[in-house]
Amino acid sequence: MEIDKAIRESDDIRLKTKYNNAVHVIQRALALYPVEEVAFSFNGGKDSTVLLHLLRAGHYLHEAGKNLSSGNLGDAEINFPVRTIYFESPSAFPEINSFTYDTAFIYKLQMDIIRLDFKSGLEALFKAHPIRAIFLGVRIGDPTAVGQEQFSPSSPGWPPFMRVNPILDWSYRDVWAFLLTCKVQYCSLYDQGYTSIGSIHDTVPNALLCQSKTSNSEQNYKPAYLLPDGRLERAGRVKKGTSQPLHAISNGFKHDDSHLKRMFTASVIAVGDEILFGTVEDRMGSILCRKLHSVGWAVSHIAVTRNDVDSVADEVERLKSTNDMVFIYGGVGPLPSDLTVAGVAKAFGVRMAPDEEFEEYLRHLLGERCTGDRNEMAQLPEGITELLHHEKLRVPLIKCQNVIILTATNVAELESEWDCLIELMTSNGLLVITEPFVSKRLTTTLSDVEAAQPLSEICSKFPDLYVGAYREARGGSLIITVDGKEKSRIAAAADALCSKFGVGALSEI
Ligand SMILES: Cc1cc2nc3c(=O)[nH]c(=O)nc-3n(C[C@H](O)[C@H](O)[C@H](O)COP(=O)(O)O)c2cc1C
Ligand SMILES: Nc1ncnc2c1ncn2[C@@H]1O[C@H](COP(=O)(O)OP(=O)(O)OP(=O)(O)O)[C@@H](O)[C@H]1O
Numbered sequence: 001m002e003i004d005k006a007i008r009e010s011d012d013i014r015l016k017t018k019y020n021n022a023v024h025v026i027q028r029a030l031a032l033y034p035v036e037e038v039a040f041s042f043n044g045g046k047d048s049t050v051l052l053h054l055l056r057a058g059h060y061l062h063e064a065g066k067n068l069s070s071g072n073l074g075d076a077e078i079n080f081p082v083r084t085i086y087f088e089s090p091s092a093f094p095e096i097n098s099f100t101y102d103t104a105f106i107y108k109l110q111m112d113i114i115r116l117d118f119k120s121g122l123e124a125l126f127k128a129h130p131i132r133a134i135f136l137g138v139r140i141g142d143p144t145a146v147g148q149e150q151f152s153p154s155s156p157g158w159p160p161f162m163r164v165n166p167i168l169d170w171s172y173r174d175v176w177a178f179l180l181t182c183k184v185q186y187c188s189l190y191d192q193g194y195t196s197i198g199s200i201h202d203t204v205p206n207a208l209l210c211q212s213k214t215s216n217s218e219q220n221y222k223p224a225y226l227l228p229d230g231r232l233e234r235a236g237r238v239k240k241g242t243s244q245p246l247h248a249i250s251n252g253f254k255h256d257d258s259h260l261k262r263m264f265t266a267s268v269i270a271v272g273d274e275i276l277f278g279t280v281e282d283r284m285g286s287i288l289c290r291k292l293h294s295v296g297w298a299v300s301h302i303a304v305t306r307n308d309v310d311s312v313a314d315e316v317e318r319l320k321s322t323n324d325m326v327f328i329y330g331g332v333g334p335l336p337s338d339l340t341v342a343g344v345a346k347a348f349g350v351r352m353a354p355d356e357e358f359e360e361y362l363r364h365l366l367g368e369r370c371t372g373d374r375n376e377m378a379q380l381p382e383g384i385t386e387l388l389h390h391e392k393l394r395v396p397l398i399k400c401q402n403v404i405i406l407t408a409t410n411v412a413e414l415e416s417e418w419d420c421l422i423e424l425m426t427s428n429g430l431l432v433i434t435e436p437f438v439s440k441r442l443t444t445t446l447s448d449v450e451a452a453q454p455l456s457e458i459c460s461k462f463p464d465l466y467v468g469a470y471r472e473a474r475g476g477s478l479i480i481t482v483d484g485k486e487k488s489r490i491a492a493a494a495d496a497l498c499s500k501f502g503v504g505a506l507s508e509i
């Protein structure tokens with residue numbers, strides 16, 4: 001069997017592992033369901049092309065296992081009896097259509113062409129045939145993969161059947177390693193810069209593969225297998241005619257001037273039992289607040305939570321929906337108490353999935369101590385994670401939608417991480433720097449009771465400013481703070497305070 005042979009002869013250990021696992025899932029499915037009760041959902045896409053060849057290999061090996069004693073394999077190698085279904089749509093690319101038909105012919109697939117929507121098509125299929133399980137080329141990172149396992153019953157509202165996903169844990173790179181190692185044909189669009197193919201209305205070549213304009217001013221794209229970062233495989237899934245930049249897709253901010261005037265808010269979460277026990281004093285929170293104010297962001301909340309998935313998830317879930325951004329630190333790493341990333345995943349309702357690129361960084365950093373697939377540190381929240389790289393960072397920063405996971409464990413690390421973060425996020429529009437906050441501090445020897453009335457009048461007269469007061473010692477002087485973005489307003493508030501407190505009662509620090 002040529003696929004099995006190609007993988008066995010390859011020295012790509014990772015690919016061999018992925019192949020063995022996928023074939024194992026296929027063989028389990030074929031042991032559970034008679035072959036007449038399974039179907040293969042094929043649409044000419046790269047993932048389903050991988051699956052086709054895995055199924056051919058899995059079926060062959062399954063038959064070989066059954067016939068081990070007799071040595072009689074018959075025509076198992078050439079005959080692929082699994083019913084194949086193709087939902088043909090008028091908005092499919094002609095190249096996808098012809099590749100699907102050509103492949104069905106070459107491999108003698110028994111293909112049912114269904115010209116209905118998925119649900120009605122499946123209902124019609126189940127009326128005509130006793131199908132109970134369907135093989136799909138769904139992979140982690142696909143929007144529809146969230147919450148799925150290798151064997152997942154169809155969703156509520158769908159006709160009942162088992163979805164079998166043998167390549168669920170395959171990365172973009174694994175898919176291409178397989179197709180190239182086995183030297184099988186794939187749809188020609190993947191050689192023209194397409195990296196994930198939907199309909200003609202929502203799919204364009206991936207801009208990250210665009211190399212230059214050719215003489216006739218047509219754009220020229222590199223083949224899909226050269227995309228360096230598999231997480232951007234769906235960057236070509238946008239409406240034609242819109243040239244939305246990548247960062248605008250991955251982030252909700254619009255880029256017009258009105259945003260420079262709007263107030264952005266952030267919250268900060270520190271994770272650490274040691275802070276709650278009082279063993280360690282958290283200094284990073286206050287530094288982050290100052291840094292955020294220096295880029296014009298208001299901080300609405302600082303929280304400290306336990307090293308516990310649910311505590312982190314509760315806090316993140318609450319704060320991510322009421323803030324533009326949430327910064328979380330502590331509890332990131334390989335220790336049993338390092339559960340912050342899992343808590344963030346839970347807050348978004350997604351599971352943790354292996355991230356090949358992050359694993360690569362960890363391997364670089366930890367060498368042999370990084371244990372590949374089983375390294376839990378290489379697992380990141382599925383489908384919502386972006387890695388932010390900077391040459392000065394040993395490991396990229398982890399961004400899950402509007403939650404930034406900082407890996408700093410001390411003030412010095414935080415300083416350098418922050419500088420990289422600001423550089424990265426501002427350059428790609430993920431963070432908007434607005435007018436920084438400025439602060440004035442005044443001191444008085446008046447008592448709290450004497451200061452209360454004039455302070456309350458100032459608060460109502462300057463609602464755009466933050467006016468506060470505190471004492472460092474019970475017998476010491478009262479310190480009044482005025483924070484805001486407009487220097488002239490702060491000066492006006494300070495003048496108004498001076499005149500209310502009386503001459504000499506207030507002095508500036
Ligand atoms: C055979 C088959 C079974 C499917 N079963 C389900 C299902 O149980 N639940 C669901 O939400 N979507 C199901 N879908 C829909 C897919 O999740 C997804 O929407 C579809 O493949 C389009 O993906 P795309 O937008 O990436 O092109 C199924 C699709 C196919 C072809
Ligand atoms: N029109 C369709 N007919 C049959 N199966 C389909 C169809 N659309 C999707 N599927 C099934 O859903 C799986 C996931 O689709 P998806 O678009 O993510 O992958 P793909 O088309 O194989 O590759 P690509 O990501 O490059 O588009 C496919 O592998 C296939 O099993």
Ligand SMILES: [Mg+2]
Nearest residue numbers: 045196197198
């Ligand atoms: Mg597709």
